[in-house]
Amino acid sequence: MLALAAKRLGSMILIMLTISFILFVIFEGDKLNLAQKVLGQYSTMDQRLKWVEQQGLNAPFLTRYFEWVWNFVRGDMGTSLQLSAPVSELVWSHLKNTILLAGCVFTITVSISLVMGVLSGIAEGSFRDRAITVASVLTTSVPEFASATFLVAIFVFWLDWLPGTSPFSNGVALNELVLPVMVLVLYNFGYYTRMTRASMAEVITSQYVRTAILKGLPFKQVVMKHALRNALIAPFTVMILQLNYLLSGVIVVEVFFSYKGFGKLLYDASLFGDIYMVEACTMVAVFVAVLSQFISDVGYTMLNPRIRFS
Amino acid sequence: MSDETANGNAQTDRPTGFKRFARAVGLLRESRIGMIGAFLVCFWILVALLAPILPVKDPLSQDAAALLKPWLTSMPDGAFYWLGTDDRGRDILSRLVWGSRLVLFWSAAATIVAYAVGMMLGVIAGYRGGWWDEIISFFGNVLLSFPLMVLYLVILTNFGPSSNFGRLLSDRLGLDPIVVSGVIIIVAVTFGTAPAVARIVRGLVLDLKTRDYIAAAEVRGETPLYIMLVELLPNARGPLIVDGCLRLGYVIITIALLGYLALGLPPPDPDWGKMISDAQKFGSFGMNAMLWPAFAISSLVLGLNLLADGLREISLRD
Numbered sequence: 001m002l003a004l005a006a007k008r009l010g011s012m013i014l015i016m017l018t019i020s021f022i023l024f025v026i027f028e029g030d031k032l033n034l035a036q037k038v039l040g041q042y043s044t045m046d047q048r049l050k051w052v053e054q055q056g057l058n059a060p061f062l063t064r065y066f067e068w069v070w071n072f073v074r075g076d077m078g079t080s081l082q083l084s085a086p087v088s089e090l091v092w093s094h095l096k097n098t099i100l101l102a103g104c105v106f107t108i109t110v111s112i113s114l115v116m117g118v119l120s121g122i123a124e125g126s127f128r129d130r131a132i133t134v135a136s137v138l139t140t141s142v143p144e145f146a147s148a149t150f151l152v153a154i155f156v157f158w159l160d161w162l163p164g165t166s167p168f169s170n171g172v173a174l175n176e177l178v179l180p181v182m183v184l185v186l187y188n189f190g191y192y193t194r195m196t197r198a199s200m201a202e203v204i205t206s207q208y209v210r211t212a213i214l215k216g217l218p219f220k221q222v223v224m225k226h227a228l229r230n231a232l233i234a235p236f237t238v239m240i241l242q243l244n245y246l247l248s249g250v251i252v253v254e255v256f257f258s259y260k261g262f263g264k265l266l267y268d269a270s271l272f273g274d275i276y277m278v279e280a281c282t283m284v285a286v287f288v289a290v291l292s293q294f295i296s297d298v299g300y301t302m303l304n305p306r307i308r309f310s
Numbered sequence: 311m312s313d314e315t316a317n318g319n320a321q322t323d324r325p326t327g328f329k330r331f332a333r334a335v336g337l338l339r340e341s342r343i344g345m346i347g348a349f350l351v352c353f354w355i356l357v358a359l360l361a362p363i364l365p366v367k368d369p370l371s372q373d374a375a376a377l378l379k380p381w382l383t384s385m386p387d388g389a390f391y392w393l394g395t396d397d398r399g400r401d402i403l404s405r406l407v408w409g410s411r412l413v414l415f416w417s418a419a420a421t422i423v424a425y426a427v428g429m430m431l432g433v434i435a436g437y438r439g440g441w442w443d444e445i446i447s448f449f450g451n452v453l454l455s456f457p458l459m460v461l462y463l464v465i466l467t468n469f470g471p472s473s474n475f476g477r478l479l480s481d482r483l484g485l486d487p488i489v490v491s492g493v494i495i496i497v498a499v500t501f502g503t504a505p506a507v508a509r510i511v512r513g514l515v516l517d518l519k520t521r522d523y524i525a526a527a528e529v530r531g532e533t534p535l536y537i538m539l540v541e542l543l544p545n546a547r548g549p550l551i552v553d554g555c556l557r558l559g560y561v562i563i564t565i566a567l568l569g570y571l572a573l574g575l576p577p578p579d580p581d582w583g584k585m586i587s588d589a590q591k592f593g594s595f596g597m598n599a600m601l602w603p604a605f606a607i608s609s610l611v612l613g614l615n616l617l618a619d620g621l622r623e624i625s626l627r628d
Contacts, residue, residue, distance in 0.1 A: 011451075018452050026468055033474070134343070137619060141612035143563040145570050145586060146604035153601060157594045164593075248459035252567060256590075263459075267571065270463040278464070285460045293455070 005298050012290050019286050020072070024065050027275050031057045037273050038081060072283065078276035082269060087280045090265065095284065097168065098261035102243075102250055104177065105184040110239060113189045117196025117235070122223055124201045133197070136190030144252045148183045155179065166259040180253045187249060191242065196235045203231040233303045240296035244289040337624045344620015350613025354606075358410040366404035369580045373399035378589075380598045396585065396599045397592060405580035406606050412575060413582055413607075416492050417562040420499035424561070425554060427500050428507025433538045433546075435508065436515025447512070450505035458502050462564070465498040466573045487576045495568060495575070499561055510553060514546040548625055555618035559611045566607050582607050 028034050034057070035048035043051075052058060059067075071077070077087035116136075120129040142150070156164040156179075166176035203209060204227055212222045251263030258264065262281065269277035338344045357364070373395065376385055381394045381402075393402040435446040453461070469475045471491050479490045518524065519542065527537050568574035569583025577584065582603040589596030 014448075015452050015455050018448075019455065022452075023464070026464070137343075137615055138612065141559070141615045142604075142608040143567060143611065145567060145583070146608045149586060149600045149604040153597055157597055244455075244457050247457040251457075251459040251463075252571070255571060266460065266463065270467040271572070273467070278467075282456075282460055282464060285457050286455050289455050289457055 001301065004301060008294050008297050012294050015290055016283075016286065017069075020069060020283060021065065023279055023282060024068060027279055028064070028068070029061075034275065037275055072280075077280040080269070080274055080277045082272045082274040082277065087276050090277070091262070091280050091284060094260065094262045094265045097172070097259065098250060098254070098263060100172065101177065101180055101184075101254075101259065101261060102246060104181045105188065105246065105250075106239075106243075108181065109185050109189045109192055112185070113192035114196055114232075114235070116189070117193045118200050118223070118228065118231070120193070121197040121200025121231070122204050122227075124204075129197075132193065136193045138190075139186045140190035142187070144183055144187050144249050145256055147186050148179070148253065148256045151179055151182060164257070166257045168260045176257075176259075180257050180259055183253050183256075184246070184249050188242065188246060192235065192239055195238045196231070199234040200227065200231040203227045206230075233300065236303060237296045237300045240292050240299065243292040247285055247288060334624075338620055341620035341623045343616045344623065347613045347616025347618070347620055350609055351617055354410050354414065354610050354613070357407055358414045361407050361411055364407055366407050367401040369400060369404040369408040370578055371400065373401075375399070378592060378595045378599060381602075393602050394598045397588060397596065402585075402599055402602050405585060406582070406602060409580035409582045409585065409603070410606070410610075412579060413562060413565055413610075416495060416575070417558060417565050419492070420496045420565070421503070421554065421558045421561045423496050424500040424503035425507055425550075425557075428504035429511050429543060429550075431504065432508035432511025433515050433542055436512040437519055437534065437538055437542060443512070446508065450508055453501055453505045454509075456502075458564070459567075461502050462498050462568060462573070465501060466494060466568065469497075470494055470573065471576065488579060491575050495565065499564060502564070503557060503561065507550075507553070507557070510549065511543075511546060514549065515542050518542055518545055552618050552622045552625065555614050555621060559614035559618070562607065562611055562614070566603075 031052050032045075032048055035051045036043065039047055039051055057064065075088050077091070079085065080087050080090055083090060116132050120126075120132040123129050139147075152164050155162045162178055163176055164179070166173075166180055168176060204223075209222060209227050212226050213219065217226075247263075250261070251267060253259065254261045254263035255267050262284070266278065266281035266285070268274075269281060338348060373385070373389065375387070376383065376389065376391065376395045376399045378397055379385075379391055379395045381392065383391045383394055385391070391401055391403070393406070396402055396405065431446050431450070435443040456464075467473070471477075471480065471487055471494065476490055476494065479485050479493070480487055485493075524537060524541055527541050532541075565574060566581070566583035569581035569585075570587045572584070572587065574583060575581050585603040586600050589599035592599075
């Protein structure tokens with residue numbers, strides 16, 4: 001168990017280092033290009049060379065890379081070119097809003113899809129099962145920006161219940177959170193539901209569940225106490241792994257609703273060419289993705305007794 | 311054909327290409343959702359193919375008198391807009407029709423390239439094993455650790471049409487801007503999709519390579535390339551076709567999404583995603599112009615997902 005965790009941790013660090021190296025080559029490999037990005041399109045070659053000299057960028061490439069990694073780990077991620085503030089502060093303040101968004105989405109999606117998946121998995125082929133399956137295919141087929149369009153049309157312009165953007169200008173507002181959360185829940189719950197359904201359908205036809213039913217236990221008790229535990233192992237890992245995709249969706253939704261979050265920060269920085277900000281945001285996003293992979297791998301082993309005791 | 315069957319050769323029991331296709335369509339008819347999916351997909355393919363002869367207006371012609379008109383608008387000068395107009399007075403219906411060509415062409419191209427690369431890497435990793443497998447799997451994991459949108463943002467903003475690299479392509483090689491963006495989008499989608507395809511193919515190949523016919527081919531002295539291309543890949547096709555349908559849907563979403571995020575194909579060509587972001591600036595006035603492309607893309611992706619479901623249902627049955 002510990003050996004597995006250590007091995008996974010090792011590969012996680014290796015992947016992070018590889019990615020940081022690739023990013024460093026892309027963004028800071030060419031010193032003069034970097035100087036041009038920082039000083040602006042109309043800086044002269046003299047200015048750029050002087051800047052490179054000042055920043056100590058004439059050191060060998062690998063030295064620069066390790067220095068950059070070291071600063072990064074200590075939390076010094078440079079200054080944003082666009083917003084002229086320390087990158088780490090900006091990332092953190094925006095990340096809080098995104099964690100709020102993603103947290104709401106994850107909690108709601110998981111609870112809805114577990115209930116729906118179990119309901120349809122225990123009665124495979126029934127009308128209820130088919131209805132839930134069709135609903136989950138329908139919602140997964142509508143991309144986030146399209147469903148956001150539909151929801152804005154309904155709730156903002158037709159019913160006039162909710163605001164159509166979420167700039168959080170007066171702090172966190174619940175009504176500004178509703179639409180972004182709704183869009184992401186709609187898009188994601190279908191996949192989770194189908195995973196839970198498939199897993200539940202498999203467990204419910206297994207021998208031990210049949211035994212439990214045949215020995216006269218109430219069906220509800222069989223499902224809740226016997227089947228559910230085993231049926232949730234596979235969906236658990238999938239849901240954690242899906243955090244990676246959730247993050248992609250979060251970027252789109254944040255751009256659509258001008259939500260003051262991490263994804264919008266990354267998007268704006270990418271379009272502006274705010275190198276230090278893009279580097280920091282990308283590394284944070286990759287860290288979340290790799291961490292979720294780690295949790296999913298280790299969690300699967302811990303939850304699954306067949307692997308745990310082997 | 312008849313004398314071949316008279317020989318009693320088992321090989322000739324295999325129906326010809328057309329018959330197998332007809333049988334597949336016949337099977338698909340048993341799955342209702344599969345048929346609905348096939349209908350939606352065929353509808354958009356037909357629209358895309360027939361765009362030049364369909365009686366729609368020029369998707370680029372602007373009508374200054376008709377800006378952001380709602381659907382079923384008829385103008386005093388006799389012009390009639392079935393689905394209304396966008397912020398430059400362009401006909402939304404014809405932009406949807408012509409946009410379907412763009413989205414279908416580029417997403418199909420991107421999916422094919424991503425699949426080809428992914429299948430090659432997967433089959434090499436699975437069949438060769440050893441260091442090949444270690445290296446391919448490691449870089450696959452590296453790419454899969456990027457949230458997809460982040461990967462696309464990094465690739466397209468650093469190597470897109472307005473970057474040094476993109477300018478190199480367009481100025482030095484004299485490529486059309488739309489081709490430059492398209493190629494870079496294909497590359498980005500390949501980076502985002504091929505690792506997942508490779509992982510699936512690798513899994514399938516690990517199972518297939520223990521079969522007797524592979525051993526037979528090895529004993530016959532076939533080259534590894536032949537074994538990979540002729541023996542392994544065709545036998546892994548079942549799950550890959552279903553997966554391909556789903557993934558084409560994702561790629562369509564991706565391409566429209568990149569258009570929406572202003573990273574896609576260059577204007578003024580009609581791009582469904584860009585149509586939405588263009589109209590979004592106008593709030594409630596732009597709602598009509600936003601809704602139609604959203605419907606279009608949703609119906610196309612829904613069609614592909616339903617088709618994939620139908621195909622999976624059939625493939626599980628026999």
